[in-house]
Amino acid sequence: MTDVQLPQGLPRRVPVRQVLCLLPLALVLLVAVRHRSVLEEGFGQLRGAEWPWLVAAVAATCLTWVAAAFTRQGAVVERLPARRLLATQFAAGAANHLLPSGLGAGAVNLRFMTVCGVPLARSSAALALYLLAESITRVGLLLALLITFPGALHLGPLVPSGAVGPLALTAGAGLCAAVGASLLLVRRLRTAVWSFLRTALGEARSVHTRPARALALWGGSLAFPALQAAGLAAVGRALGLPVPPAHIVVAYLAATVAVALVPVPGGIGSVEAALIVTLVAAGAPVALATAVVLGYRIITVWLPLLPGALTLGALLRLKVI
Template structure:
């Protein structure tokens, strides 16, 4: 199976599992919303009278994330990409990501765009893997730095020796199964592309700089909305809670983290001392700026790119 087939047309069983899990998460989120409806209603009212200046800051930060995503994607590719179409593709990929689970929408859009720019399917898939790996490393580093700056906010579970040993056994078993040979070849291609990118300092700076600012800007959106609704938490704490909650929500393959991210963010904010109405306002405002307002324009851009053969 080619990398394009893996990203664009996964097996039916894989899609069914994703769809079933998405439905379960969305039903659970709907039940939680129904149970806490008065809090959500107060949060919506609080957001309606929020500080417009801070909401404008949050909206500007949300719009800038697409430019940073384009910068990181360019950094993951040695070949120069058309800048205007690259930014438009990131905007369209963001919209597609809210319609399909586990990042499949964004992956498919970006893969198709890179192939339209002349990259073979394997190289395009490796470029997406390089970008994804950089994003994971940057998020982990930010969480560690903010956790040290805000001690006591996160409580990491202690892993026993038995759990670590079981994990080591699983890794060893995966290393000997026949399918792992294909994974090793794919990993070798990603490592080769990673080295090629870092042989060009400007590309490496674009990759890591774009990935870093992308994560920071998303945290800034939540911080700005929190300031607009008078969320009684420090910006550093809000950023840490956002990064931790969004990383945890990524484990559940709902479209754009719908339901899973909302619940994780609200739980993290309230557990850190924020009132329920303020936490609900912050989450609703973050979703409004990053999902609901850009969704329809993003789908329009996606349609235009498809019709113009850019995808």
């Protein structure tokens, strides 16, 4: 085990793993201090809510970790230990809110799979397959609901008429041009990308030859955003939000798709703003939409953050990750 040398006057050596076990708790404290006003206001909004709907929101949040565990298992051929996999998803949720969005959960799951004996290249391919499946199902669910409920969102007052299409096309073209130029100009990058794609395609083919794995992958990917959106709808009902639940689901999916590429810790700040905007577009008053979003983030982010960090530290200490 690698050790670190400490200054004189302190014990000579402290194992690095023990330091890492305490790091998540320190990060939780830092984030909580930085956002203490949000915590106070969020808990205040929940005091007058209808508690059965809050319980439903908590239950939906807990089920998201189960859905994530199914999706992670579906992305690899090897059978992963179920209990440790579920605990890892709970810990990964905390890591995701402490590091730039997506990196925390990705790092935790990558380490877990390699500890379970999955080679690093295939673990990375499984991680990419998970992200691809989750993105496809989230966008697909949003499009299906927009077709079913075409009047769910009214973006006219929020976005200039005809601006959404050109903005999306411009952003997409710019991203494709940057990626293409990088692949053409940097030979090592091009070689690494093609090698990774071959591994990822081979892993995807192997997974889809097993119906149980494919069902876990795509079923979990669909259930994950659906449960997240159901949690927001439950909080909306608890606080008396005058918006149909289906429209709240559309608002949630639209907001999370919009901020998916924003590199901030767990989407803290950007997710709240996007959710408020889309709920207002769905017909909610601004003040009530803000209260619903704050209450929802208390349930889905802040309440699980400390136990998630403790679980993360325990998994590190037990060398599960």
